[in-house]
Amino acid sequence: MTDRILDYLRRNPSDAPRLVVDLDVVERNYHAFAHALPDTRVFYAVKANPAPEILGLLARLGSNFDCASVVEIEQALAAGATADRISFGNTIKKERDIARAYELGVRLFAVDCEAEVEKVARAAPGSRVFCRILCDGAGAEWPLSKKFGCVPAMASIVLEHAHDLGLVAYGISFHVGSQQGNVEAWDNALATAAGLFRELAERGINLAMVNMGGGFPAKYLRAMPGVPAYGEAIFRSLSRHFGNRMPETIIEPGRGMVGEAGMIEAEVVLVSKKSADDEVRWVYLDIGKFHGLAETMDEAIRYPIRTLRDGEATAPCVIAGPTCDSVDVLYEKTPYELPVSLAIGDKVLIEACGAYTTTYSSVGFNGFPPLASVVI
Ligand SMILES: Cc1ncc(COP(=O)(O)O)c(C=O)c1O
Known part of the structure; x- marks a missing residue:
């Protein structure tokens, strides 16, 4: 993550996930x-x-x-x-x-x-x-x-x-x-x-x-x-x-x-549980396997994820993408620690995404456009 990327994201808010490369x-x-x-x-x-x-x-x-x-x-x-x-x-x-x-x-x-x-x-x-x-x-x-x-x-x-x-x-x-x-x-x-x-x-x-x-x-x-x-x-x-x-x-x-030159800004679409006593939350992002994060296949590549709530208490969660496809789950076998307070609408920053992301993004699976990309 670089100050130039953070500064770009601050100055150019967006509703869609995007990759910014420095x-x-x-x-x-x-x-x-x-x-x-x-x-x-x-x-x-x-x-x-x-x-x-x-x-x-x-x-x-x-x-x-x-x-x-x-x-x-x-x-x-x-x-x-x-x-x-x-x-x-x-x-x-x-x-x-x-x-x-x-x-x-x-x-x-x-x-x-x-x-x-x-x-x-x-x-x-x-x-x-x-x-x-x-x-x-x-x-x-x-x-x-x-x-x-x-x-x-x-x-x-x-x-x-x-x-x-x-x-x-x-x-x-x-x-x-x-x-x-x-x-x-x-x-x-x-x-x-x-x-x-x-x-x-x-x-x-x-x-x-x-x-x-x-x-x-x-x-x-x-x-x-x-x-x-x-x-x-x-x-x-x-x-x-x-x-x-x-x-x-x-x-x-x-x-x-x-790889390290790029960062994706994404958004939390939903945080939910599968039962009242479920210990693990499901965090659904607006980006998944089909829109750039294909290398999470078999959980091979584990991207660092930052949130605005870093430093607060964390708990393990499953992280998934937004499409109606059951393989669109990023991390489940080895759940991911994210802040307990993470909420719908929060932005998250996925680091080291400069390689093998934009070109892996589908042209429109489930109607989601390909991953946007900006080079600064
Ligand atoms: C022929 C060839 N060279 C170089 C590369 C780049 O590899 P890496 O991204 O591990 O540096 C690849 C990746 O698939 C490749 O197929």
């Missing part, structure tokens, strides 16, 4: 990443928050962009990035989208299987490809599962196939899971990447780059290490596994870049 925090975070890993290029993960003001700021600061779709590529270009600063980082792409990205000048693509390599070879001849390897996501609050990546033994086949098809077998990527609390989580994957560099070099294919993905956390309820601790641990691992043959490296921070 660009000063994004700028500070960009510099923190650039400083913590000075030889590593930053590719902002556009999916975290594609607001034009954020992309424009990062483009001016010198950031590169990790894009998941043609639309994100167009957004990065519109913000001032040149195509050589863009990676099409999604391993699952339609061939015509690869062709469109190529037409727009993009020459760096993620793959994790031979079929995807063949698409890139046909639609973006001569481009650089990096192969994503599986990561177990241990230590992450939002793990990315087995959906992306392949086992290392397959990665070497995929990259050799790319080489044979005239592509540049450029490197290895991985993602250690989003909201990764363990600064050492990159070590195993870097050891594997170094092994693949050696193995492919023996076959005459010289990889150049390791894409170390995202995973850098925002501070929600739980304390997390700062960016410098991640930088030091990653640099130690790079040195351990690559020695004096350091590869080109990139990181793709999303949450760590914009």
Whole structure:
């Protein structure tokens, strides 16, 4: 939460929930990443928050962009990035989208299987490809599962196939899971990447780059290490596994870049109980899973919530959204402490909402409009 956001909210009252993002925090975070890993290029993960003001700021600061779709590529270009600063980082792409990205000048693509390599070879001849390897996501609050990546033994086949098809077998990527609390989580994957560099070099294919993905956390309820601790641990691992043959490296921070820059102001719609002797209140907000807070799924991300009554006595409550859908409950398994005096009509401030909120918001579920967003 920043004074600028609080001041904006005071001056601009609203009846609807909205996200306010402070660009000063994004700028500070960009510099923190650039400083913590000075030889590593930053590719902002556009999916975290594609607001034009954020992309424009990062483009001016010198950031590169990790894009998941043609639309994100167009957004990065519109913000001032040149195509050589863009990676099409999604391993699952339609061939015509690869062709469109190529037409727009993009020459760096993620793959994790031979079929995807063949698409890139046909639609973006001569481009650089990096192969994503599986990561177990241990230590992450939002793990990315087995959906992306392949086992290392397959990665070497995929990259050799790319080489044979005239592509540049450029490197290895991985993602250690989003909201990764363990600064050492990159070590195993870097050891594997170094092994693949050696193995492919023996076959005459010289990889150049390791894409170390995202995973850098925002501070929600739980304390997390700062960016410098991640930088030091990653640099130690790079040195351990690559020695004096350091590869080109990139990181793709999303949450760590914009999470703490944003705050949602919401309103209490109802406070009620299910029986006279129910010990736990239900607090219903005017925002829920369908209007930006999707990452409360399985109660994975626990946002800090502030009220004007903080400091007064608290009691556990269930927090839910406003729609007529029974899954629209934010925190129930682990109830949330909020002031006993919290009342209908009170505003609440939900912190660290800059990442993965606006784009998750539905277009109009139950008639509620998408989450409004302001960048200051
Ligand atoms: C390919 C890729 N890179 C980077 C990110 C950003 O991750 P984070 O928000 O954990 O930094 C994601 C998130 O899903 C991703 O899929």
